[in-house]
Amino acid sequence: MDYSLYLVTGRHLLPPGVDYYESLEESLKGGVTVVQVREKTEDTRAFVEIAKRTQEICSRYKVPVIINDRIDVALAINAVGVHLGQTDMPYETARQLLPESAVIGLSVSSPEEARTASKLGVDYVGIGPIWWTTSKTLQKDVIGVRGVGAILSALSPQIKAVGIGGVKQNNLIRTLHGGVAVSGRGLDGIAVISEIVSSPDPCTTAQRLLRTILSFIERPFPHFLFPPWPLPFSPTHTPNANLTQRVASLIDDTRSLTPLVHQITNAVAMTQSANVTLALGASPIMATAPAEMEDLSKATSALLVNFGTIGHSANRSGKPLVFDPVAVGATTHRQKTAHELLNTWQATVIKGNAAEIGALSGLKEVTSRGVDSVGPGFSDPGEVVKALALRERCIVVLTGADDWISDGQSIIKCSNGNLLLAGITASGCIVGTAIATYCGAINILTRKHSKVPAVDHGNGRLVHGDMLLASVTGVLAITVAAEMAAERPDVHGTGTFLPALIDELGRLAPNHILARAKVAHIT
Ligand SMILES: Nc1ncnc2c1ncn2[C@@H]1O[C@H](COP(=O)(O)OP(=O)(O)O)[C@@H](O)[C@H]1O
Numbered sequence: 001m002d003y004s005l006y007l008v009t010g011r012h013l014l015p016p017g018v019d020y021y022e023s024l025e026e027s028l029k030g031g032v033t034v035v036q037v038r039e040k041t042e043d044t045r046a047f048v049e050i051a052k053r054t055q056e057i058c059s060r061y062k063v064p065v066i067i068n069d070r071i072d073v074a075l076a077i078n079a080v081g082v083h084l085g086q087t088d089m090p091y092e093t094a095r096q097l098l099p100e101s102a103v104i105g106l107s108v109s110s111p112e113e114a115r116t117a118s119k120l121g122v123d124y125v126g127i128g129p130i131w132w133t134t135s136k137t138l139q140k141d142v143i144g145v146r147g148v149g150a151i152l153s154a155l156s157p158q159i160k161a162v163g164i165g166g167v168k169q170n171n172l173i174r175t176l177h178g179g180v181a182v183s184g185r186g187l188d189g190i191a192v193i194s195e196i197v198s199s200p201d202p203c204t205t206a207q208r209l210l211r212t213i214l215s216f217i218e219r220p221f222p223h224f225l226f227p228p229w230p231l232p233f234s235p236t237h238t239p240n241a242n243l244t245q246r247v248a249s250l251i252d253d254t255r256s257l258t259p260l261v262h263q264i265t266n267a268v269a270m271t272q273s274a275n276v277t278l279a280l281g282a283s284p285i286m287a288t289a290p291a292e293m294e295d296l297s298k299a300t301s302a303l304l305v306n307f308g309t310i311g312h313s314a315n316r317s318g319k320p321l322v323f324d325p326v327a328v329g330a331t332t333h334r335q336k337t338a339h340e341l342l343n344t345w346q347a348t349v350i351k352g353n354a355a356e357i358g359a360l361s362g363l364k365e366v367t368s369r370g371v372d373s374v375g376p377g378f379s380d381p382g383e384v385v386k387a388l389a390l391r392e393r394c395i396v397v398l399t400g401a402d403d404w405i406s407d408g409q410s411i412i413k414c415s416n417g418n419l420l421l422a423g424i425t426a427s428g429c430i431v432g433t434a435i436a437t438y439c440g441a442i443n444i445l446t447r448k449h450s451k452v453p454a455v456d457h458g459n460g461r462l463v464h465g466d467m468l469l470a471s472v473t474g475v476l477a478i479t480v481a482a483e484m485a486a487e488r489p490d491v492h493g494t495g496t497f498l499p500a501l502i503d504e505l506g507r508l509a510p511n512h513i514l515a516r517a518k519v520a521h522i523t
C-alpha cells in the first residue's frame with residue numbers, strides 16, 4: 001500500500017453541480033494513491049452501490065479502496081480493507097470477520113491510543129485531527145503538529161501512519177515538517193477530504209499535494225537541514241571553505257543584498273535592534289499590526305518574533321522565522337504560549353539564554369530571574385541544544401559565556417562573547433536580530449543560486465538555505481564586533497560600549513571574522 005496521498009471521500013463537500021465520480025477520477029489522475037469511501041448517512045444499499053462504483057473507477061488506476069467503518073460493505077465489494085474509528089467495531093472483531101489479507105486502519109489522537117494500536121498490530125493509523133476542520137464534527141481538541149510527533153514516537157515502527165485533519169496546500173509542508181518524532185520518524189502520507197473534494201480542479205490539487213509529500217518523504221532526516229553547505233556564492237567563497245570562511249563571506253554578501261528583516265520585539269530592544277540591522281547592511285521593519293502580516297511576509301526576507309502570533313504568514317511565504325522566547329521560563333503563561341506558538345508555526349531558529357532554552361526543553365537545571373538566567377548553566381550545553389533542535393526540528397542557539405548552536409546533528413561552540421555585551425540590555429535580542437538578518441540573506445542567496453521561485457512548497461522545504469551557517473554568522477557578527485568595541489580606548493563601560501558596538505558592526509568585514517572567530521565543532 002502506498003499511503004502518500006490518501007483521499008477520504010466526502011460527497012457533501014463537492015462544489016455545487018460537480019459529479020462525485022468525475023471528481024474522483026480527476027483526483028486519481030492527479031495521483032491519489034489510496035481512496036477511503038466514507039459515507040456517514042447513506043443507507044446500506046446506497047453505500048454498497050457508491051463503494052462498488054468507486055472501486056471500479058479506482059481499479060482502472062490501480063488504486064486500492066478502503067471502506068470507512070462498515071465491515072459488511074467492505075466484504076460486499078471485496079475492498080482492500082477498512083478504516084475504524086475509536087468507537088467503531090473493535091479491531092479484533094473486524095480482523096476475525098475480514099479476510100486475512102485485509103488492511104485495517106485505526107484513527108488515533110493520543111500516544112496512548114498509538115500504543116494500543118501498536119499492541120493490536122493494526123496495519124496503519126490515521127493521526128489527527130492535526131488542524132481545525134469542519135469536514136468532521138470534532139469530539140476532541142486538535143492535536144497540532146507537535147501532537148503528531150508525540151504519537152509517532154509511541155507508535156510501533158512497523159505500523160504506517162497518515163496525518164489527517166485540515167491539511168491544505170498552504171499548511172502541507174508545515175504539517176510534514178512538524179509531524180516528525182525525535183527519532184526522525186515522519187508521516188508516511190497525508191489524508192485529506194475537503195482540499196481535494198472541494199477543489200474546482202481536483203487533478204491539479206492532488207498533483208501539487210503529492211509532489212510536496214513525495215519530495216518531503218524522500219528527504220533523509222533531519223529533513224530541515226539544507227544539503228551540506230551552500231554553493232560558492234561569492235569570489236571569497238570556495239567550495240571547500242571552512243565554517244569561518246563561509247561566515248566571513250556571508251557577512252560580506254549580506255551588505256550587497258540588504259535583506260528586509262521584520263522584527264517584533266520588546267520596546268526595550270527595538271531601537272537597538274533596528275540600528276544593529278542597519279549596521280549589518282540590512283533594513284529593519286518593526287511593524288506589529290496583525291492585519292499587515294500577510295502582505296509583509298511577502299516583501300520581507302526574514303521574521304524575528306518573541307511572542308508574536310503571526311508566524312504562519314512567514315511559513316506560508318517560505319521566509320525564515322527566528323523565535324526568541326524571551327523569559328519563557330519566568331511565567332507559566334509564557335510557557336504555555338510558547339508551546340502553542342510552536343504548534344502553530346514552524347521556527348527556523350530558536351534562540352535563547354540558558355533559562356529560556358532550559359524552560360523550552362523542560363529542564364530544571366537552569367532557572368531564570370526575570371529575563372535573565374542564573375547559575376552556572378548546563379553541564380552539557382551541546383547535548384541540550386542538539387536535543388531541542390531535534391525535538392523542534394530547527395536550529396537552536398543557546399547564548400551565554402559561550403554560544404552553542406546545533407541543527408540536531410552538528411554542535412558548534414562560539415567563544416567570542418564578552419562581559420560588556422552581557423552587561424547591556426537586549427544583547428540576546430540583537431543576537432536574534434543578526435541571526436534573522438543572515439537567515440534572510442542566505443535564503444535570498446540560496447533561492448537565487450538554486451533558481452527556486454519565491455514560494456515553492458513543491459520541493460518539500462519550508463525555507464531554503466543553510467540556516468546553521470546563518471545562525472553561526474549572526475552570533476559571530478555580534479560577538480566579534482563586541483570584542484572589537486570592548487578594545488577601543490574610547491569605551492569605558494556599557495554606556496560608551498553600545499554606540500561603539502554599532503560602529504564596529506557597521507565596519508565588520510570578513511578579515512575581522514577570519515582573524516578573531518573562536519569556533520569549535522564539538523560533533
Ligand atoms: N558571561 C558572559 N561572558 C561573555 N559573554 C557573554 C556572557 N554572557 C553573555 N555573553 C554574550 O552576550 C550575548 C547575549 O547573550 P545573553 O546575555 O545570554 O542573552 P540575553 O540577553 O537573552 O540573556 C551572547 O551571544 C554572548 O556572546
Ligand SMILES: Cc1ncsc1CCOP(=O)(O)O
Nearest residue numbers: 129133135165166192193194
Ligand atoms: C475524517 C477525519 N478524521 C479526523 S479529521 C477528519 C476530517 C478531515 O477532513 P479535511 O481534510 O477536509 O479537514
